[in-house]
Amino acid sequence: MAKINLTICDICGDRSKDAAPYTIKTEEGSFSADLCEDDAKPIKGVLDRIKNRPVVRRPGRVPVATMEDIEKLKGN
Numbered sequence: 001m002a003k004i005n006l007t008i009c010d011i012c013g014d015r016s017k018d019a020a021p022y023t024i025k026t027e028e029g030s031f032s033a034d035l036c037e038d039d040a041k042p043i044k045g046v047l048d049r050i051k052n053r054p055v056v057r058r059p060g061r062v063p064v065a066t067m068e069d070i071e072k073l074k075g076n
């Protein structure tokens with residue numbers, strides 16, 4: 001008897017649908033789940049939007065201080 005490795009969706013548990021593993025990293029941590037095509041649709045939709053977004057160069061978040069600013073902060 002052949003063994004069939006079937007990944008079952010963690011959300012609907014439907015054995016008739018093949019599921020794929022997904023890992024989502026957020027501020028709250030990293031989450032892994034096996035999702036069928038239907039349950040993965042919202043994620044894929046977001047992914048497509050991320051992939052297709054225009055590349056926007058954001059200025060660095062770290063403020064740049066000049067030596068002058070640092071001297072002022074020291075109160076000299």
Ligand SMILES: [Zn+2]
Nearest residue numbers: 009012036039
């Ligand atoms: Zn599902």
